[in-house]
Amino acid sequence: MTSKQANLEAKRIVGIAAAGEVEDGMAVGLGTGSTANYAIIRIGERIREEEIAVVGVPTSYQSAIRARAAGIRVADLADYPELDLTIDGADQVDAAFNVIKGGGAAHTREKCVADASTRILIVVDVTKVADRLHMPVPVEVVPYAATGVARHVGRLGGDAVIREGVKKDGPVITDNGNFILDCAFGTIEDPENLETSLNTIPGVLTSGLFTEYAEKMTVMVGGDGSYRILTRSDRVPSR
Numbered sequence: 349m350t351s352k353q354a355n356l357e358a359k360r361i362v363g364i365a366a367a368g369e370v371e372d373g374m375a376v377g378l379g380t381g382s383t384a385n386y387a388i389i390r391i392g393e394r395i396r397e398e399e400i401a402v403v404g405v406p407t408s409y410q411s412a413i414r415a416r417a418a419g420i421r422v423a424d425l426a427d428y429p430e431l432d433l434t435i436d437g438a439d440q441v442d443a444a445f446n447v448i449k450g451g452g453a454a455h456t457r458e459k460c461v462a463d464a465s466t467r468i469l470i471v472v473d474v475t476k477v478a479d480r481l482h483m484p485v486p487v488e489v490v491p492y493a494a495t496g497v498a499r500h501v502g503r504l505g506g507d508a509v510i511r512e513g514v515k516k517d518g519p520v521i522t523d524n525g526n527f528i529l530d531c532a533f534g535t536i537e538d539p540e541n542l543e544t545s546l547n548t549i550p551g552v553l554t555s556g557l558f559t560e561y562a563e564k565m566t567v568m569v570g571g572d573g574s575y576r577i578l579t580r581s582d583r584v585p586s587r
């Protein structure tokens with residue numbers, strides 16, 4: 349098995365395991381990406397097999413399309429402003445459960461849904477777990493402000509690049525009609541402070557740093573044909 353196949357298998361295992369946490373009558377936030385998609389498919393199967401009633405609140409056009417295809421009843425966050433559970437992937441998780449999301453440009457809606465949820469299950473393969481966050485942080489920005497935001501990111505010690513499409517020429521346009529700046533800071537010393545700083549830049553809609561939800565978060569990590577629940581440290585290790 350190649351490492352890519354092993355990662356996909358880990359995502360499949362952990363996504364399916366997370367879908368097992370869904371209970372009859374729940375309103376569930378449906379994350380975006382390849383790992384969350386495995387959970388969406390399994391929730392659909394459970395709805396048919398166990399005749400449970402579940403409403404899904406998608407975090408993107410992608411998760412809405414996939415949820416409908418899986419046979420999940422889909423609703424807007426406005427109809428279910430309080431969610432029992434959200435299942436979502438991540439791009440990196442640190443020891444204190446600070447998270448970077450937005451590899452698929454969906455983090456604004458993902459953050460809204462996470463905020464509305466009583467419990468959040470973060471489902472990742474083992475390559476996403478790090479002692480300290482060091483991946484570039486996706487920041488959704490109003491296109492008009494992209495250059496100005498990039499200058500602010502520079503003052504914060506980062507290096508911002510407008511994300512371009514793989515199968516589309518030019519900037520990626522999010523489900524909300526905005527650009528994504530991928531902002532590299534190297535190792536992030538203080539994720540909470542960085543999230544706050546990014547949030548106050550004019551033209552920023554949402555950063556992909558999630559530092560507020562560790563208390564209600566469970567991190568499930570797939571790898572080696574199984575999954576485990578990650579134990580949280582109070583703080584990230586010092587360098």
Ligand SMILES: O=C[C@H](O)[C@H](O)[C@H](O)COP(=O)(O)O
Nearest residue numbers: 381382383437450451452454
């Ligand atoms: O914007 C996308 C999301 O934050 C995804 O949940 C994240 O990028 C992880 O995606 P995947 O499960 O495909 O690795």
